Amino acid sequence: MTLFAEVILSLPLDRSFLYAVPEAFKKKVVKGARVLVPFKDRLLTGVVIERKKTSPPGLKLKAIRDVLDETPLFSPQFLSFTRQLSRAYYSSWGELLRIALPASFAPQSKTRVVITDEGRLALNANKISPLEKDILLLLAKKSYSDVFLKRKSKASRFSSLLSRLAEKGWVCVEKGMDSFHERRETGLQVTPVQLEMDFSLDKESLRTADMLAGEISKDTFSYQYVFGSAAKREAIYLYLIKKSISSGKRVLFLVPEIAFTGSLMEKFQNRLGEHAALLHSQMSESRREHEWLRINDGHVSVVAGPRSALFSPVENLGLVIVDEEQDDSYYQKENPAYDARQGAYLRAKQENALLIFGSMAPSVETYYEAQKRGTLHILEKESTKHRIDIVDDRQNRGIVSPKLQERLRENLDRKNPSLIFCNRRGYAGYVACSRCRYIPRCQNCDIALTYHKRENKLVCHYCDQALSPWHACPECGGQMVRKKEVGVEAVEEAVHRHFPKSRIVCFDTDIVKKKKDGQHILSEFKNGRIDILIGTQLLAHQKDLPEVSLVAVLFPETTLSLSDFRASLRTYQMINQMLGFLRSDKDSNGVIQTSFPEHFSIQSSPFGRYEEFYKEETKFRRLMNYPPYVHMVEVLFQGENLRALARKSREFTSSVRRGAAAIEILGPALTAARVRGMNRIQVILKAKRRKDLDDVLRPSLQKIKTRKSVRVYY
DNA sequence: AGCACGCCGACT
DNA sequence: GTCGGCGTGCTC
Numbered sequence: 001m002t003l004f005a006e007v008i009l010s011l012p013l014d015r016s017f018l019y020a021v022p023e024a025f026k027k028k029v030v031k032g033a034r035v036l037v038p039f040k041d042r043l044l045t046g047v048v049i050e051r052k053k054t055s056p057p058g059l060k061l062k063a064i065r066d067v068l069d070e071t072p073l074f075s076p077q078f079l080s081f082t083r084q085l086s087r088a089y090y091s092s093w094g095e096l097l098r099i100a101l102p103a104s105f106a107p108q109s110k111t112r113v114v115i116t117d118e119g120r121l122a123l124n125a126n127k128i129s130p131l132e133k134d135i136l137l138l139l140a141k142k143s144y145s146d147v148f149l150k151r152k153s154k155a156s157r158f159s160s161l162l163s164r165l166a167e168k169g170w171v172c173v174e175k176g177m178d179s180f181h182e183r184r185e186t187g188l189q190v191t192p193v194q195l196e197m198d199f200s201l202d203k204e205s206l207r208t209a210d211m212l213a214g215e216i217s218k219d220t221f222s223y224q225y226v227f228g229s230a231a232k233r234e235a236i237y238l239y240l241i242k243k244s245i246s247s248g249k250r251v252l253f254l255v256p257e258i259a260f261t262g263s264l265m266e267k268f269q270n271r272l273g274e275h276a277a278l279l280h281s282q283m284s285e286s287r288r289e290h291e292w293l294r295i296n297d298g299h300v301s302v303v304a305g306p307r308s309a310l311f312s313p314v315e316n317l318g319l320v321i322v323d324e325e326q327d328d329s330y331y332q333k334e335n336p337a338y339d340a341r342q343g344a345y346l347r348a349k350q351e352n353a354l355l356i357f358g359s360m361a362p363s364v365e366t367y368y369e370a371q372k373r374g375t376l377h378i379l380e381k382e383s384t385k386h387r388i389d390i391v392d393d394r395q396n397r398g399i400v401s402p403k404l405q406e407r408l409r410e411n412l413d414r415k416n417p418s419l420i421f422c423n424r425r426g427y428a429g430y431v432a433c434s435r436c437r438y439i440p441r442c443q444n445c446d447i448a449l450t451y452h453k454r455e456n457k458l459v460c461h462y463c464d465q466a467l468s469p470w471h472a473c474p475e476c477g478g479q480m481v482r483k484k485e486v487g488v489e490a491v492e493e494a495v496h497r498h499f500p501k502s503r504i505v506c507f508d509t510d511i512v513k514k515k516k517d518g519q520h521i522l523s524e525f526k527n528g529r530i531d532i533l534i535g536t537q538l539l540a541h542q543k544d545l546p547e548v549s550l551v552a553v554l555f556p557e558t559t560l561s562l563s564d565f566r567a568s569l570r571t572y573q574m575i576n577q578m579l580g581f582l583r584s585d586k587d588s589n590g591v592i593q594t595s596f597p598e599h600f601s602i603q604s605s606p607f608g609r610y611e612e613f614y615k616e617e618t619k620f621r622r623l624m625n626y627p628p629y630v631h632m633v634e635v636l637f638q639g640e641n642l643r644a645l646a647r648k649s650r651e652f653t654s655s656v657r658r659g660a661a662a663i664e665i666l667g668p669a670l671t672a673a674r675v676r677g678m679n680r681i682q683v684i685l686k687a688k689r690r691k692d693l694d695d696v697l698r699p700s701l702q703k704i705k706t707r708k709s710v711r712v713y714y
Numbered sequence: 715a716g717c718a719c720g721c722c723g724a725c726t
Numbered sequence: 727g728t729c730g731g732c733g734t735g736c737t738c
Contacts, residue, residue, distance in 0.1 A: 004738095006738095007738080009737095009738095010715090011715055011716090011737085012715055013715085013737085016738085017737075017738040018738050019738060020738090037738080038738090039737065039738075040716075040717075040736090040737055041717090042716095055738090059738070060738080061738055062738060159716085159717065159718085335715095641732095644733090705733085705734070705735090706733095
């Protein structure tokens with residue numbers, strides 16, 4: 001009886017490949033096991049997803065070369081969860097499985113190129129082309145991989161160049177295998193652990209925590225949302241983690257990328273010690289592998305980390321937490337694209353675990369979902385105890401309003417440090433000719449260049465290209481003037497003017513380019529050697545920034561002008577995050593300085609009135625047919641040739657239109673600017689039911705062959 | 715993805 | 727006349 005295996009490979013393809021199973025491997029080739037298979041002219045690691053008794057006629061199959069696992073590495077639940085995730089985001093299943101493994105668990109053949117004696121002679125003989133000579137010169141010192149040589153070589157068709165060299169006998173191309181780890185096959189040890197943990201749960205929180213803890217023991221999937229301050233959420237999380245562990249269940253704890261210097265992680269390390277695995281993005285490959293093995297062997301009860309921790313080999317999951325659920329870093333845009341929030345949902349569901357989302361500035365989609373399910377827990381209402389002033393900027397002539405000057409003065413007098421956020425880099429938004437209104441734009445990106453005074457450059461914020469500014473307009477010779485839009489540099493200058501004796505420092509991308517400078521500034525601030533620290537959102541992302549008694553947010557309305565249906569939410573979250581650095585005593589002051597004070601996001605956010613914001617925002621979303629009321633997908637076509645792009649995108653749109661009537665199509669539309677010389681055309685699809693989208697989108701995407709990326713919003 | 719094939723424009 | 731651009735197709 002012959003046996004065949006359906007194998008998934010780590011390629012950007014939405015399909016599997018069929019292989020013949022040699023007699024010797026029949027027992028070991030099972031669903032979830034890794035196999036080494038020949039593919040084209042190389043060897044790749046794949047995952048068996050199905051055993052088959054028959055194969056389609058007329059298909060000449062290759063045979064599996066080796067089986068890497070005695071028992072399946074991936075459980076059926078894990079396979080199912082990753083497949084669903086890949087389908088939800090139109091990304092490749094094989095690539096998702098690949099990122100679930102440390103590199104040494106997915107070996108593949110590598111090509112090494114070695115120079116021959118004849119090759120060395122040819123190098124001296126001088127009758128070779130410059131391209132060939134470049135390669136041989138490199139190889140004269142040592143051998144290299146073909147990938148490395150390809151990157152070094154200027155040849156456009158490198159592969160044919162290489163085979164020509166091999167034909168002439170100048171180089172020898174060798175195929176070798178990656179070294180890979182033998183997997184340890186250890187049994188699961190689920191040892192219930194008792195942990196000493198102290199909690200400070202107030203009555204309300206304790207009630208919620210107890211109720212949620214009840215869900216763990218039920219052993220069924222449960223979807224819950226915890227709305228509240230970081231401190232209150234944290235207490236609940238730790239309570240639940242303790243409950244989970246003591247009942248022998250494991251925990252997956254997801255946090256945003258930036259949270260790694262945060263105190264919660266330290267607490268984890270201290271309280272859980274060996275029982276916890278803390279993962280982060282700057283971990284070395286060997287360290288990552290070490291942690292992966294510990295988790296895989298069942299030695300770890302809690303895995304905490306950013307979105308990629310979602311794929312940790314944790315068995316017997318009882319609790320999945322997604323903290324700061326609204327954070328953008330949960331969505332991976334590069335291939336394989338996926339959203340760790342949706343991933344957490346799918347995985348928790350698959351494992352019958354308790355799923356907890358938590359935040360104080362929720363995403364509309366998740367909040368809506370929790371409300372619909374009736375599983376929303378609000379730990380506190382309006383949380384602001386301090387005084388907040390919303391200053392109408394339109395009344396002012398200067399950059400720093402009288403109100404802010406007053407507050408800064410008070411705070412300086414009390415010897416307290418202050419924070420000022422202004423979310424725009426550079427000095428002025430743009431420069432223009434005073435006569436003909438000509439605006440200098442980036443050659444590659446089409447967007448207006450921003451004037452940076454510190455470096456005296458015009459800078460493109462898309463591709464970072466910097467030009468020296470010119471004084472006369474190249475079109476009419478008129479004088480170039482700076483426009484009114486204000487950047488951090490201008491804020492710094494203005495604050496300096498008002499408080500010449502104070503120690504004022506600016507913290508932005510341009511300064512932090514040198515990493516040490518950034519750390520230095522932060523520690524100076526912590527040590528009280530800076531009176532006023534001025535920064536962009538980059539500063540707000542520094543989690544170890546100390547709390548202060550004065551926080552000013554300047555011009556938050558700039559976020560509102562983005563052509564994104566989540567602009568209001570972004571504004572809400574940004575203000576919320578920045579004011580989060582306010583000490584929570586009555587003497588603390590917040591100042592919002594804006595030219596759009598009546599906007600609901602600016603009105604509600606400073607006071608933590610999310611419900612109020614949510615009501616307004618959902619009104620708009622419902623009216624405009626945006627998530628969560630529809631499912632929405634954005635398809636982005638990218639390329640240099642605008643003509644070809646336009647043709648492809650229109651072809652795509654009409655294919656979708658032919659496919660279904662229940663889909664609303666926006667576009668194709670040229671996006672506002674090119675990026676690094678690339679044109680981008682956007683098509684947005686909306687539908688009431690996800691299935692309507694999938695049914696027509698999948699075939700349409702397959703049919704139109706060109707570089708495109710898909711982004712799923714809800 | 716990676717690579718081979720195949721068909722049109724500027725050059726030793 | 728070729729070299730070399732990239733559009734298209736295929737990988738069990």
